[in-house]
Amino acid sequence: MNMFCYQCQEAAKGTGCVLAGVCGKTSEVANLQDTLLFLTRGVCWYNNLLRKAGLNKPATDKFVFDSLFSTITNANFDKNNFVIRLKNAIELREKLYKSCITAGLNIPAVKPEFATWKASTAEAFEAKAAEVGVKRTENEDARSLKELIIYGLKGMAAYAEHAWNLGKNNPGIFAFMQQTLVAIEDETITIPELISLTLETGKYGVEAMALLDQANTEAFGHPEITKVNIGVRNNPGILISGHDLKDMEELLKQTEGTGVDVYTHSEMLPANYYPAFKKYSHFVGNYGNAWWKQKEEFESFNGPVLFTTNCIVPPSGKSTYRDRIYTTGASGLDGAIHIPDRQNGQPKDFSALIEHAKRCTPPVEIEQGEIVGGFAHNQVMALADQIVDAVKSGAISKFVVMAGCDGRMNSRGYYTHFANALPDDSVILTAGCAKYRYNKLPLGNIGGIPRVLDAGQCNDSYSLAIIALKLKEVFGLEDVNDLPIVYNIAWYEQKAVIVLLALLSLGVKNIHLGPTLPAFLSPNVVNVLVEKFGIGGISTVEADLEKFGLDQTVLSENETEERTA
DSSP, X not given: OOOOBOXXXXXXXXXXXXXXXXXXXXXXXXXXXXXXXXXXXXXXXXXXXXXXXXXXXXXXHHHHHHHHHHTSTTTBOOHHHHHHHHXXXXXXXXXXXXXXXXXXXXXXXSOOGGGTOOOOSHHHHHHHHHHHSGGGOOSHHHHHHHHHHHHHHHHHHHHHHHHHHTTOOOHHHHHHHHHHHHHTTOTTOOHHHHHHHHHHHHHHHHHHHHHHHXXXXXXXXXXXXXXXXXXXXXXXXXXXXXXXXXXXHHHHHHHTTTTOEEEEOGGGGGGGGOGGGTTXXXXXXXXXXXXXXXXXXXXXXXXXXXXXXXXXXXOOTTOSOGXXXXXETTOBOTTSEEEOOOOTTOOOOOHHHHHHHHTSOOOOOOOOSEEEEOOOHHHHHHTHHHHHHHHHHTXXXXXXXXXXXXXXXXXXXXXXXXXXXXXXXXXXXXXXXXXXXXXXXXXXXXXXXXXXXXXXXXXXXXXXXXXXXXXXXXXXXXXXXXXXXXXEEEOOSHHHHHHHHHHHXXXXXXXXXESSOOTTSOHHHHHHHHHHHOOBOOOOHHHHHHHTTOXXXXXXXXXXXXXXX
């Protein structure tokens, strides 16, 4: 059975994956994910009725954001896991229906199909996707906006889950997510209403990122300027990837005194910036680069790898590390060992992972040295006077926001060339794994201020927004777009979508996206984004430098390679 998915930047031929996902998911998994979203709308439909009566349960909120999170690109490839989720969705939906009856609520006589449809086999669940998947909406522009909203909700769900794990939640965010999932399926909804809902999704995205920022900083302290070791030691190790800092904390506690070292990979790198984690002597540093290089880097690491969220690339048949992969939370991979969620307030049990690590040889060193990060909003504000003086004196001419995602395409080499070509009086503001294209380049500093200021994970793009708004205030400007800031952002998956919508909701304009514009944006929707917000794509380094008003100091390909080495 064929599939259709175009939610990530690597959509096949720039239009969509139809046989299997470029990300590695099978058509079966893709279709099960579509049906899970369909049934999740049914859960939301009944829970919305209960919420109006003040009878909704937090467990339902968790089910909804966890379902959305599990369908993010590179998060979960486990077919059996989705079959279980689908059965759980039907069971939960029926419980909510009975709760509505018991409470005497006024249930509409005519119910949408997602509130009544049932099945019990993987084959039936998969077949249903042909009716309820992306192409369920015939109008191209309506479909584009609906999918843009859904992908924003998926990104929002990821941030909501991380905050939830740290004891922070916002019922308003949950209510919006569930009401919106149902609202966009109303056949009478108009294009202007969908556009308005898109911007509202961005507004709630800001709230979700602010909530997670609060959760992380209250639990682990504010990120601080940190030199992160990228070498290795001679002990067996565990490599932790993904984004969930609660998992990071529990793993560090359970590995203490075991003789097993812990290293971060890809999006977990910013864990090194938090004060709470620095007390662990067996927390060595970061190993490797962005998520897409994991096939080589996991081989050389030798120890087990823990995926706390998305960033998974399914290993090939020749891989020797397949039996060293562990997943937890919303992530999943066929054949990997899955570590169950916390129960009754108790931490997750990583003992099997730790014992596995003890049997492994130490990681092979693939690089040496240090990289600097930890420039979240609190740290940057501590340097505000120094930064303002540098701007006023002309030492800093422009801030260039190069946040977002990395990916496999050769065209992403553009971002390395762009960073190298920036004039020496410009500073890069970054967050997310896009930084791996340039965070190891010798770009130097300006009066002690590093030319690459890494705020952290993709959700820490919130820090970049806070920094911009604070600088607007400091310089006495009316509009954030009057700041000497340009936006050249790379995207890959749905967390980047909610970051984009969040920036738009804050009034940020003239954002450029690359390496390609999203396949799910119809020409008419692109036109709206261009006319209303100045959204654009990228071209060549030379042309874009001129477009952004930056002096051209373009290096040759050989010079770029030499500097990178």
